[in-house]
Amino acid sequence: MPDARQFIEIQGTIALRRGTLADATIAYETWGQLNIAKDNAVLLFTGLSPSAHAASSNSDPSSGWWEDMIGPEKPIDTTRYFVVCVNSLGSCFGSTGPASIDPTTMEPYRLTFPVLCLEDVAFAGQQVVERLGIEQLHAVVGPSMGGMTALAHTLMFPGVTRQLVSISSATHSLPFSVALRSLQREMIRKDPLWQGGKYDIDVPPSQGMQLARKLGMITYRSAQEWTTRFGRERATDDTHPEDGDPFGITFEVESYLEAHAKKFVGAFDANCYLYLSRAMDLFDTADHGGSIASAFQRLVLDRVLVIGVQSDFLFPAHQQEELASAFEAKNIPTEYVLLSSIQGHDSFLVDMDRFRPVIAEFF
């Protein structure tokens, strides 16, 4: 298997926001060259489930999750910028997380992993930046959870980056999205195979993961898109009531969800999912000073781009406006773009025709 990942080891015990962690590893990938002034680096944080493989490279020619955005002559142009994408601390694609071996017990952490916060993910990303000898980033970029992590990074390390790109993100999670994620976690935890987090790696809580993924897919997209795509089309793999299950797949939309949920299971560790999901709930800019305004007092930024999507109901338009207004209130030059994509929260992954020009212009 081609692998473009690089790793740093953080020796010794580090203090997380709500605990400590020994001997953590952080995986990352890079594209382009760091210039001599070391000031052309772009740090990219990911959403909940992607790995650091944001784009293809010579070391790993497979397509990345943001393939259309990163590369030579692409919006984040790797002939000009040195792009670093970090696999989140707590994830399962090379960075230390609940599925990793605890060096003190030689057993997987599972639920003994400390409560994870996005500030910890941002801290781990900064360790990579420092190890690469970079003192000044050209920009920090993050979509969805990655946008929250990027914001945490700018709050924790003021001045390290002078530019921030926040995509379909927010200053905090609303109770509506907390409720949805809480339910996703419960679906996994209620799967008998989860076993309090002590499942066999080869016998994961697949049913719970599939249910959680389906709810994710429903909430990442928009009702409008599905009406356009599926309407009331019947599935070709319709399981007929005559087959004994009157509640099987009837509509194409059900067939679509089933196929995609099955793909996800096996690719992502259940405990890692639980930790990262909860980290999103816990994130609140106001924790950095009592209110968003006072937290933002510490920001040192020359320029911000806030992108949102009209049909996103997990990180809705009013949260994008709130974020942009908070930067403006601090007199930071802020560009705010609300796109009319119909693909909801996931638009940054699929509606490239709308996203590319906005990102390209910023860079």
Place this chain on the structure above:
Amino acid sequence: MPDARQFIEIQGTIALRRGTLADATIAYETWGQLNIAKDNAVLLFTGLSPSAHAASSNSDPSSGWWEDMIGPEKPIDTTRYFVVCVNSLGSCFGSTGPASIDPTTMEPYRLTFPVLCLEDVAFAGQQVVERLGIEQLHAVVGPSMGGMTALAHTLMFPGVTRQLVSISSATHSLPFSVALRSLQREMIRKDPLWQGGKYDIDVPPSQGMQLARKLGMITYRSAQEWTTRFGRERATDDTHPEDGDPFGITFEVESYLEAHAKKFVGAFDANCYLYLSRAMDLFDTADHGGSIASAFQRLVLDRVLVIGVQSDFLFPAHQQEELASAFEAKNIPTEYVLLSSIQGHDSFLVDMDRFRPVIAEFF
């Protein structure tokens, strides 16, 4: 236990839309008096989960699910109207459904119950109307699933009612709401205790039902309401990570969902829920003539009221407009009201200050 229910028995085998059913019972409640002309009756169909107990009465003084709407001097004034509320065929509050005993086997129907359609629920309601000696209804009223059933009734029995009140309903289910309901059903079906529908009545698939109810509650309300009600308030019954479960209840919104989901389980039979939920997915006005317009050709109505709610994302505003426009295209006098309630799909149950005047004015 006080009980205001009355029952009709439908002797012999009746043809349903997709099957047959022997010796069905239909439960209903009534309020007010049928006048001598027998033309003051209002037929009320319910949403998915309520019983026929829409309001209190001498026989059952407990509050009904639409207590503020039905009674003397209330918007549907029982000093003027004879109100009949029917427990849906397929439900579990007195009407025959999957939890009832099949007279041919003396065992509960469970999944041998025929595929249920809302047309069958409408048919059962009409049997009650006929048994009461009513040839001409003053109005048929239905919220949510009940609105679809009411529409089915007017399509199947043209002229029996001259007035229709549709509340937060639609001509058909969109793939977005089909996907959500499909996922709710899967949560129940994946609960090991469901056992292919053959669960012990005392050991129901509670976990699956609780998960399904939580998803229901999330989708019946609106993000805006929850931001107002809960914000980022922490739960007083916060289960701390120190207690060994880092994914327990942290936020008040999670505590709220947990408390309400527990109440629901035990009150509703899982198989009945599955059948009625699927019936909503299957409903499509276009089945009555190839398109909505041709289906509506058969309508004989003097007056229609279509009420929708801006924050409802299960039966969104554009579906309310579509419904109202279809009546108008048939030259039926139509009043269309889109309310600005923030309680989403459930507004008709809780935002009485907005709903009462609209219903009162119509009646």
